Amino acid sequence: xxxxxxxLTLAALPHEWFTIAGTVSMMLGGLGVALFLTYYKRWKxxxxxxxxxxxxxxxxxxxxxxxxxxxxxxxxDAGMIWLQQALSVGSSHGYLSADHFQQIFTAHGAIxxxxxxxxxxxxxxxxxxxxxxxxxxVASPLLNTLSFWLYVAGAVLINLFFVFGGEFAATGWLSIxxxxxxxxxxxVGVDYWIWxxxxxxxxxxxxxxxxxxxxxxxxxPGMTLMRMPMFVWTSLSSMVLVVSVFPILAMTLxxxxxxxxxxxxxxxxxFGGNPMLYTNLIWSWGHPEVYILMIPAFGxxxxxxxxxxxxxxxxxxxxxxxxxxxxLLSVLVWLHHFFTMGAGANVNxxxxxxxxxxxxxxxVQVFTWLATMYKxxxxxxxxMLWFVxxxxxxxxxxxxxxxxxxxxxxxxxxxxxxxxAHFHTMAIGGALFGIFCGIxxxxxxxxxxxxxxxxxxxxxxxxxxxxxxxxxxLYILGFMGAPRRLDHYDASLGWQWLxxxxxxxxxxxxxxxxxxxxxxxxxxxxxxESMDVTGDPWNGRxxxxxxxSPPPVYNFAIIPEVRDRDAFWDMKQYAVIARSAADEAIxxxxxxxxxxxxxxxxxxxxxxTYKDIVMPKNTAIGIYISACTFFFGFxxxxxIWWLVIASAIGAIVCLIVRSFDEETEYVITAVEVExxxxxxxxxxxxx
Amino acid sequence: xxxxxxxxxxxxxxxxxxxxxxxxxxxxxxxxxxFATYAALKTSTFGGPGPSELFSLNGALAETLxxxxxxxxxxxxxxxxxxQNKNQTIIWFLVTLALGLTFLGLELKEFSQLIAEGHxxxxxxxxxxxxxxxxxxxxxxxxxSLWIVVAIxxxxxxxxxxxxxxxxxxxxxxxxxxxxxWIFIFTIVYLMAKV
Numbered sequence: 001x002x003x004x005x006x007x008l009t010l011a012a013l014p015h016e017w018f019t020i021a022g023t024v025s026m027m028l029g030g031l032g033v034a035l036f037l038t039y040y041k042r043w044k045x046x047x048x049x050x051x052x053x054x055x056x057x058x059x060x061x062x063x064x065x066x067x068x069x070x071x072x073x074x075x076x077d078a079g080m081i082w083l084q085q086a087l088s089v090g091s092s093h094g095y096l097s098a099d100h101f102q103q104i105f106t107a108h109g110a111i112x113x114x115x116x117x118x119x120x121x122x123x124x125x126x127x128x129x130x131x132x133x134x135x136x137x138v139a140s141p142l143l144n145t146l147s148f149w150l151y152v153a154g155a156v157l158i159n160l161f162f163v164f165g166g167e168f169a170a171t172g173w174l175s176i177x178x179x180x181x182x183x184x185x186x187x188v189g190v191d192y193w194i195w196x197x198x199x200x201x202x203x204x205x206x207x208x209x210x211x212x213x214x215x216x217x218x219x220x221p222g223m224t225l226m227r228m229p230m231f232v233w234t235s236l237s238s239m240v241l242v243v244s245v246f247p248i249l250a251m252t253l254x255x256x257x258x259x260x261x262x263x264x265x266x267x268x269x270x271f272g273g274n275p276m277l278y279t280n281l282i283w284s285w286g287h288p289e290v291y292i293l294m295i296p297a298f299g300x301x302x303x304x305x306x307x308x309x310x311x312x313x314x315x316x317x318x319x320x321x322x323x324x325x326x327x328l329l330s331v332l333v334w335l336h337h338f339f340t341m342g343a344g345a346n347v348n349x350x351x352x353x354x355x356x357x358x359x360x361x362x363x364v365q366v367f368t369w370l371a372t373m374y375k376x377x378x379x380x381x382x383x384m385l386w387f388v389x390x391x392x393x394x395x396x397x398x399x400x401x402x403x404x405x406x407x408x409x410x411x412x413x414x415x416x417x418x419x420x421a422h423f424h425t426m427a428i429g430g431a432l433f434g435i436f437c438g439i440x441x442x443x444x445x446x447x448x449x450x451x452x453x454x455x456x457x458x459x460x461x462x463x464x465x466x467x468x469x470x471x472x473x474l475y476i477l478g479f480m481g482a483p484r485r486l487d488h489y490d491a492s493l494g495w496q497w498l499x500x501x502x503x504x505x506x507x508x509x510x511x512x513x514x515x516x517x518x519x520x521x522x523x524x525x526x527x528x529e530s531m532d533v534t535g536d537p538w539n540g541r542x543x544x545x546x547x548x549s550p551p552p553v554y555n556f557a558i559i560p561e562v563r564d565r566d567a568f569w570d571m572k573q574y575a576v577i578a579r580s581a582a583d584e585a586i587x588x589x590x591x592x593x594x595x596x597x598x599x600x601x602x603x604x605x606x607x608x609t610y611k612d613i614v615m616p617k618n619t620a621i622g623i624y625i626s627a628c629t630f631f632f633g634f635x636x637x638x639x640i641w642w643l644v645i646a647s648a649i650g651a652i653v654c655l656i657v658r659s660f661d662e663e664t665e666y667v668i669t670a671v672e673v674e675x676x677x678x679x680x681x682x683x684x685x686x687x
Numbered sequence: 688x689x690x691x692x693x694x695x696x697x698x699x700x701x702x703x704x705x706x707x708x709x710x711x712x713x714x715x716x717x718x719x720x721x722f723a724t725y726a727a728l729k730t731s732t733f734g735g736p737g738p739s740e741l742f743s744l745n746g747a748l749a750e751t752l753x754x755x756x757x758x759x760x761x762x763x764x765x766x767x768x769x770x771q772n773k774n775q776t777i778i779w780f781l782v783t784l785a786l787g788l789t790f791l792g793l794e795l796k797e798f799s800q801l802i803a804e805g806h807x808x809x810x811x812x813x814x815x816x817x818x819x820x821x822x823x824x825x826x827x828x829x830x831x832s833l834w835i836v837v838a839i840x841x842x843x844x845x846x847x848x849x850x851x852x853x854x855x856x857x858x859x860x861x862x863x864x865x866x867x868x869w870i871f872i873f874t875i876v877y878l879m880a881k882v
Contacts, residue, residue, distance in 0.1 A: 248720050
């Protein structure tokens with residue numbers, strides 16, 4: 001039996017109340033989806049139109065779906081943490097054992113970073129970046145679906161202990177050694193953590209390679225580097241960081257795996273192993289990782305503040321320089337996560353100074369955005385609200401971060417709730433608000449109809465109020481000496497009321513999230529009244545608004561030519577001038593590119609000649625390879641060695657078979673393009 | 688499908704080759720982590736023998752020469768491919784494959800000797816980092832060898848079309864890359880053991 005199933009026995013199946021609850025709810029959910037698909041006969045449609053799609057727009061939407069589910073999962077963990085901390089005081093020990101509590105905060109951190117924020121950002125970059133650079137696709141469509149499916153495989157694996165039992169890691173989101181070694185964590189929890197991160201990290205790495213090549217090689221004619229929209233710049237910066245540091249994560253996890261399963265001594269406390277090596281390696285990935293999450297959000301804010309102030313970005317160049325500087329500096333600050341671990345005063349001083357220095361380009365960005373708003377015609381739609389909310393929270397979190405970056409202060413508040421409050425201010429107020437900002441901004445582009453404005457504003461106010469109510473008490477608690485990851489404390493400390501206030505804040509945030517769900521449902525129901533037929537609902541400035549909403553599969557019927565930084569704004573200005581001259585001759589004799597070509601079929605005064613368009617075929621290879629990778633990870637967790645070998649061979653065979661395939665593209669003929677362009681005015685979301 | 692436009696094909700080619708370069712750089716960072724680990728743990732022998740007692744320069748020198756020669760023959764194969772000489776391309780890739788497999792054989796022999804003498808990766812942090820670094824390179828050589836087999840099959844059945852030569856370009860980049868990494872292993876692990 002152990003040959004067949006490894007360490008996986010019946011005793012490992014779920015028997016704790018919270019794992020059983022997880023199992024049941026997951027099975028019911030899965031059954032519900034399966035029944036729905038069977039009843040409406042949508043299985044084939046789902047497979048051919050969505051799951052095997054190589055269209056970055058569809059892959060982007062699938063990222064949103066998975067990341068939203070994971071957000072619900074991570075939020076559930078957050079609620080359980082808060083409830084435990086509000087209850088477990090004095091003689092009461094709350095409703096969770098210390099071990100469960102540890103598993104929950106570990107899962108919360110890993111899920112929120114890897115599967116929520118990374119997922120949403122990958123989705124945004126997938127959907128928006130190719131549109132903004134005037135491309136029809138990404139550099140490697142196959143790699144793109146593979147990245148997505150590896151992300152899904154990781155997401156399934158991190159939730160799998162609910163179904164297949166065992167346990168999750170109880171080691172904190174970075175599983176610092178030697179705690180994560182086999183000696184102190186003998187169960188399968190750390191292995192689940194390792195393999196879900198390893199597999200989704202591999203997906204991120206491949207996505208990084210893919211997006212870098214896309215941005216460097218596939219920009220529309222005329223779009224020089226210094227004409228790229230800020231979101232493209234920040235995507236590029238973030239992806240450069242991904243390819244620079246995700247290999248470190250991959251190798252560190254491999255070494256930890258070797259330690260746990262093959263008896264090596266990299267990070268053990270005996271045999272000459274060096275746990276500090278692990279701390280250094282994991283943080284030299286971990287710190288850039290938080291910038292990987294933040295930098296694309298900076299790009300979203302830049303787009304939004306410029307569009308909704310109806311102004312060019314103030315000092316675009318300094319924003320570009322700031323993005324590049326943050327990218328470079330972010331790999332030079334990792335040691336500020338462990339000032340207290342005895343590196344010595346000089347080393348601490350260096351990393352403390354670098355941490356202070358990184359605040360400078362960040363501050364430049366904040367002032368640049370504020371200067372963009374100055375004297376602008378500000379339109380306070382939801383994306384702009386998220387932006388303003390971000391500026392307030394982010395500045396606060398940034399100041400707290402600079403405080404933590406000073407070694408002397410860090411020694412006082414290290415590993416306290418002050419730190420927890422700080423990085424949640426950055427992760428929620430910076431990255432998550434950026435994601436909401438981006439989704440509300442690009443929602444009409446993605447779906448073809450507008451989001452309900454009123455519910456969106458209610459949701460925003462719930463989020464921001466809930467955020468401050470739940471995290472301000474944590475700053476105070478941190479100053480009072482409350483350590484992070486605290487599952488029990490003494491009543492005489494007088495901390496309980498602050499934890500209870502924080503818990504109410506969490507409920508307000510939940511209300512905000514519920515309002516967002518309601519907002520999407522209401523918007524879908526009322527979509528007939530709020531169609532975006534122009535493709536440009538916000539009077540936008542960049543190329544994604546130059547095509548219809550939602551864009552056709554090939555994005556642009558005719559690849560636009562770019563003459564200016566705000567390419568679409570320039571085209572619109574140019575078209576106005578040409579029209580007021582009321583002279584088609586200007587357009588036809590001019591050697592400048594015709595903006596109306598880029599505007600596509602929406603300008604019906606001119607006859608446009610379309611050409612054949614070559615697009616990548618859909619492929620299931622990405623699904624097969626990541627399925628093999630998933631089984632590889634699963635088998636490693638449970639020591640099912642035959643399955644490890646079989647799935648490795650499976651993945652290699654898939655790769656080899658694919659390498660013989662030359663027919664990976666198909667042609668959309670000019671006639672078809674014309675037909676699609678003529679009906680696109682009335683198109684809606686591809687249901 | 689119509690005959691592919693040459694310009695578009697070349698453009699696609701430049702994308703895949705840039706992408707492959709970026710991938711190689713990520714792989715290089717993986718090796719950098721292993722080199723850093725080796726440097727940090729080199730003296731952590733836990734009372735056992737250190738690099739100077741365990742490694743022989745002769746074996747490593749032989750491995751180095753074989754791998755450098757394989758890089759040369761891989762280059763000859765690519766020259767033949769650009770001349771559209773199918774037979775020569777296949778022959779030089781076969782020579783490269785043979786040299787790569789010889790290298791792997793020598794490496795496995797060294798490993799098995801160390802293990803037979805009781806110097807396994809479980810004995811000390813130093814030995815763990817040695818085995819991790821050198822066998823990761825060996826694993827890459829094994830993958831490269833498998834790739835050469837697939838490439839020879841593709842050349843044999845499809846000929847030297849632009850589709851195939853683009854793949855061969857990436858294969859040769861990969862092989863030369865492994866050679867460069869080996870130079871660093873030879874220097875840092877074997878030569879510096881004797882300093």
